[in-house]
Amino acid sequence: MSTLPPSAAEDAASAPIPPVAGDQNSDKLDPTVLKIAGVVVLGAIMSILDMTVVSVAIPTFQTEFDVTYAIAAWSMTAYTLALATVIPLTGWAANRFGTKRLYLVAMALFVAGSVLCSFAWDAPSLIIFRVLQGLGGGMLMPLGMTIMTHAAGPQRIGRVMAVLGIPMLLGPICGPILGGWLIEAASWHWIFLINLPIGIVALIAAYIVLPKDEGTTKERFDFLGMLLLSPGLAAFLFGVSSIPEMGTMASARVLIPMIAGLVLIVVFVPHALRTDHPLIDLHLFRNRNLSVAVITQTMFAIAFFGAGLLFPSYFLQVRGESTLAAGLLLAPQGFGAMLSMPIAGRLVDKLGPGKIVLTGISTISVSMAVFTQVGADTPYPILLGALFVMGMGMGCTMMPIMTAALGTLTHAEVARGSTLMNIVNQAAGSIGTATISVVLTNLLLNQELAGPAIAAQTNPAMADSLTPSEMETGLAQAADAFGHSFIVATVLIVLTLIPAALLPRKPATALAVESAEEAAVPAGLMH
Numbered sequence: 001m002s003t004l005p006p007s008a009a010e011d012a013a014s015a016p017i018p019p020v021a022g023d024q025n026s027d028k029l030d031p032t033v034l035k036i037a038g039v040v041v042l043g044a045i046m047s048i049l050d051m052t053v054v055s056v057a058i059p060t061f062q063t064e065f066d067v068t069y070a071i072a073a074w075s076m077t078a079y080t081l082a083l084a085t086v087i088p089l090t091g092w093a094a095n096r097f098g099t100k101r102l103y104l105v106a107m108a109l110f111v112a113g114s115v116l117c118s119f120a121w122d123a124p125s126l127i128i129f130r131v132l133q134g135l136g137g138g139m140l141m142p143l144g145m146t147i148m149t150h151a152a153g154p155q156r157i158g159r160v161m162a163v164l165g166i167p168m169l170l171g172p173i174c175g176p177i178l179g180g181w182l183i184e185a186a187s188w189h190w191i192f193l194i195n196l197p198i199g200i201v202a203l204i205a206a207y208i209v210l211p212k213d214e215g216t217t218k219e220r221f222d223f224l225g226m227l228l229l230s231p232g233l234a235a236f237l238f239g240v241s242s243i244p245e246m247g248t249m250a251s252a253r254v255l256i257p258m259i260a261g262l263v264l265i266v267v268f269v270p271h272a273l274r275t276d277h278p279l280i281d282l283h284l285f286r287n288r289n290l291s292v293a294v295i296t297q298t299m300f301a302i303a304f305f306g307a308g309l310l311f312p313s314y315f316l317q318v319r320g321e322s323t324l325a326a327g328l329l330l331a332p333q334g335f336g337a338m339l340s341m342p343i344a345g346r347l348v349d350k351l352g353p354g355k356i357v358l359t360g361i362s363t364i365s366v367s368m369a370v371f372t373q374v375g376a377d378t379p380y381p382i383l384l385g386a387l388f389v390m391g392m393g394m395g396c397t398m399m400p401i402m403t404a405a406l407g408t409l410t411h412a413e414v415a416r417g418s419t420l421m422n423i424v425n426q427a428a429g430s431i432g433t434a435t436i437s438v439v440l441t442n443l444l445l446n447q448e449l450a451g452p453a454i455a456a457q458t459n460p461a462m463a464d465s466l467t468p469s470e471m472e473t474g475l476a477q478a479a480d481a482f483g484h485s486f487i488v489a490t491v492l493i494v495l496t497l498i499p500a501a502l503l504p505r506k507p508a509t510a511l512a513v514e515s516a517e518e519a520a521v522p523a524g525l526m527h
Contacts, residue, residue, distance in 0.1 A: 037163045040144035042202045047137035052175025065123040078127045082134025085230045090142045091419035100210045109136030111199030118192040145418035158403045162345025165399035177327035225279035232264025240430045244437035281416045293405035296499040298428045303492035306432030317454045336391025344396040353400040354505035360396025371486040376475040443481035449474030
């Protein structure tokens with residue numbers, strides 16, 4: 001069977017020739033592609049950092065605006081939900097208006113939202129401005145992936161995806177460090193104002209560097225699909241993200257939005273299959289490589305983002321480190337990823353993503369197993385060494401999976417494919433964070449002294465609430481809870497090896513030729 005929709009050959013033939021960035025026949029990243037990569041990475045860093053940099057400012061918002069922690073936390077939730085709402089629209093808008101024009105609009109919207117956030121006078125105004133910021137930020141990542149894929153061509157997609165993967169891995173590490181430093185050195189306003197000068201530079205660079213392109217289609221907008229998928233995705237993610245706060249799924253605040261969101265998403269599926277130009281083209285799943293990559297990415301994101309919650313929490317709650325110190329202790333993970341990611345990108349272009357991803361996931365599994373044995377006084381060299389090795393594995397995993405998904409899509413399909421992969425990342429990441437958070441919370445509750453010991457460790461005012469012996473026992477119990485939570489995360493990572501084994505083991509160029517040949521064969525001759 002063909003791996004492409006019946007109309008794929010017609011779509012590919014009728015699509016305008018994409019703007020060529022440098023020599024696409026060369027397997028090297030020429031200066032033109034590198035300039036485009038620099039612009040895209042700058043936008044991606046801004047968008048991803050703003051998902052994490054605000055996390056350390058929530059207590060400050062709580063004090064500044066005299067609200068509860070739950071209300072202050074909406075400054076993060078609102079941004080995430082805005083991202084989830086706008087991502088499905090990005091594929092259609094990119095094909096309709098062109099990627100460069102839409103990228104400039106998204107960047108301007110993000111910068112404007114950032115400036116308004118810095119002038120927020122109360123919690124509701126901050127939340128509203130964060131929504132505006134998220135609407136712009138949500139388009140930057142899928143647009144960046146589309147621009148990079150078009151610029152590099154299939155033979156270099158692994159390397160450009162490796163470049164784009166750097167902010168995705170470093171964002172969760174650098175965000176808390178940057179946020180904590182800005183709040184201590186200046187004020188909370190600067191976690192938003194810092195985006196103004198960077199955003200202006202990014203806008204000018206994007207206008208000059210990004211190749212001009214026009215919309216490749218005049219298809220009508222799928223309004224019904226938008227009314228189903230965007231609020232459905234936002235409602236589902238809101239329910240999932242409420243699980244850690246509520247401590248259980250059996251809560252109306254969790255179940256009602258989750259069920260409502262799932263109903264809207266399920267109703268969207270038959271609508272999308274019947275519609276000529278749906279908001280998300282589910283016919284893309286006829287491409288076997290994309291389908292396997294989506295399954296692999298879903299399982300990996302659940303495990304990766306879930307485990308990502310445990311590392312800083314362990315350093316903060318069990319080891320008593322400051323936010324800044326905890327962020328710095330996670331730096332080896334980023335260094336490992338930065339070291340392996342360019343090498344993995346080059347190997348993916350030559351060998352295909354299958355073997356590279358299997359190697360990466362195996363490496364992550366072994367290094368994460370170290371944390372299943374973590375104690376209250378495990379030597380830091382062991383932990384930091386495991387984090388470095390884990391980072392090397394991550395550099396061989398996330399973006400090669402993206403390469404497997406997008407490498408065989410036609411020019412007209414890339415925008416929809418990158419949008420789909422970003423939706424998968426957003427949803428799976430929320431599920432992973434909520435799952436591991438509930439596991440850890442329940443394990444801590446089952447230990448009598450773990451909770452009081454963590455409270456005494458993180459709050460100096462409670463330091464004398466436990467005797468030294470009780471404190472030692474409580475921290476040991478807390479470390480055990482983290483160790484068992486890491487077991488769950490490790491099992492999830494190991495299970496990801498199953499779909500990863502089905503990823504293609506040929507370069508994207510060879511796969512693209514095979515797909516094009518299949519699409520060119522008349523339907524009556526297909527077997």
